[in-house]
Every structure is written in C-alpha cells, then in structure tokens.
Amino acid sequence: MRLRSLTKEELNDGQLALYNSIVSGPRSTGPQHFHLMDHTGALTGPFGIMLHSPVLGRPLQELGAAIRYQTSLSDRIRELAILSVAADTDSSFERYAHERIGRAIGMTEEELSGLRERRFTSDEPREAAAYELCEMLNRGQLPLSDDDFGRLSAILGNNVLLELVVLVGYYRTLSQLLHVFAVGPPHAA
Template sequence: MSNRLRPLAPAELDTEQRALYAEITGGPRAAGPRLFALTDEEGCLRGPFNAMLLSPGAGRALQDLGAAIRYRTGLGPRLREIAILVVAQAWDSAFERHAHERVGAAVGLTEDELLALREGRDPGLSDPVERAAWAFTRALTDSAGVLDEPGYEAARGALGERTLFELSTLVGYYSTLALQLRLFEVPD
C-alpha cells in the first residue's frame, strides 16, 4: 500500500501542528512501555497521527478522544484491546491490527485469541464480561451500529449502560481512524 499522505517532518510544522505533535508524542501514549512506534526514524508521526496534523483543531479533538477512550474509561485493558481488534478486523485495518495486537499480547491476550480476532472468529473468551463486549462490538461492526432490542438488552444486562457508551464510542473512534488510514493508504 502506498502512503497518499506525505509524512510531515517536525521541522516543517507550524505552531499549532507543533503543539499537537508535542501532545501526541509527550502524552499518555508515549508513557510506559512503547509497544509500537509513534514516530518514524525522522521523527514523523506514524499511523493515524500524521493525518491529525493536517487540521490541528480537529486532530487535537480526535487525539483527545482516543486518549480518553484508552486512559480515562472503565474499560479494562483486555476488553479494550479485544474491541479495538474487532474493529481492526471489520475494517481490515493493517495499522490498527499491527499496533493493537502488540498491545493485546502485552495485556494478556493469547496467540490463539489474537489469531481468532484477526480472522474474525469467536476467540472463545471465558470471562463473561469480555465475551459480552466482544459480541456487542461484533454486532455493532457487523450491522453498521444497528442492534435489535434483544441484543441491546443482553449487552446492557451483561455490561451496563456506561460500558455500552464507552464501547460504542471506542467503535466509532477506531472506525474513524480505520477510515482515515484507508483513505490516506497508510502502511502498517
């Protein structure tokens, strides 16, 4: 896959772009173990983050939403990565898969679970909350967000309304990133 969007070098960024670049590279994504690189060898942002620099106002809001989903929700790390990988599979998003399989492994997803998620199969999750989150996320991605009443009630009963809100926001956020990655043909 080509990269339709030229990587924006740190030296060529304007003031607003530099501020957003600093937020991305110095924020919570940069703390702790780095399981995938945020920048390339020249310091250019990788994945969806380079595109965010095109419109710093919208890019900042989008990256803030992503940080909130990853670091300020009640979603546990395994549950969050399961849902992200379901979205990656639904959109066939190579970068999301590349990045989040590494994160998923680090938070305890097994090779068999990762392979099943990559292939769109049932990962056989034994934890009932993780299983319900997987089923809910699959339902959202398989049906363009339409969930029948029995499916909604089952998800609400197993997960609660807060988790449904947080998971549906995660699905929307990572679907947005997948769309942008596809549009700009960003390689993994």
C-alpha cells in the same frame, strides 16, 4: 502514503501544538509497544494524518486518549474491541499496533488469531458480551433490539456499552483515515 510525512521542523504552530500533545501525552509514557515516530521524527499511523488538520486532529487524538486511558474498560476488553474493528475494516496499522499491546497485556496468540479471523470466543461473560456488541456494531446490526440491549446491558452495564460504542466508532474513523491516505504499519514491522 498519499500524504507527506511531516517532521517536527516543518510544522506550523497549530501542528506543533498537536505534535507535542501526542508525543508528551499518555501514549508516550510507559512501555512503547509500537513507535509513535519514525526515524525522521514524523508521527506514524493516524497521528501523522491528524497533523495535516490540527482543528480535527486535536479532538480526535483527545478522544482516542480518553478511550485508551480514561474509560472503565479493562485492558483486555479495550484491546479485543479495537482488534475487532481492525479485523472488520482490514486495518493493518491498527492490527500491527494493537496486537502488540494485546500480547503485552497477556492475550494469547490463539486469542489474537481468533480476533483476526473474527471468531473470538471467551468463557468470561463480560469479554464475550463486549465482543458480541462490537461485532453487531461492526456489521451494522442496528438498531439493537430491546432484548439484545437488555441482555448486553445486564452483563456489561450501560457505561461500558456507551464506551464500546464510542470506541468502535472512533477506531472505524481511524481505519477510514488510514485506508484513504494509504497509511500502513511502519516498514520495520
């Protein structure tokens, strides 16, 4: 890691407020599929990075919480979208965290392997369309043609299209942070 992990005792007021919002927010409730904190109490993954700049970290974590817990995306579509970004950007932390979540929501090892290898398929039209859109975004196939937009919008609806575009952009940002600051999955992974 290129940034020092910050423990709760080392945080200034702004950092502590961000830390508390992460550890007491929706990420900390329900089943924990990956650890938000390491054995010292420092936040793991992108959350530890966010603490170094609370002015950016707060809105980033709030956007992430909105994407994960407040959108209309089904759990499966949300996780296949996140894992498509993890595969495209080779984000080991996001793969580690979200494959665990994927398993918990019933994704099969075959599906997870397909996402890892960028060959995911689904007989469910919404999942197939969501994955297609994510791959177009991941590969920079922009702007979408009117035909592609019309076809995907007819299957997914404009709200889901908007949510997926934001999700892909957010997780690409997290991946860049994780890569630049050399943050991977916890050693206990």
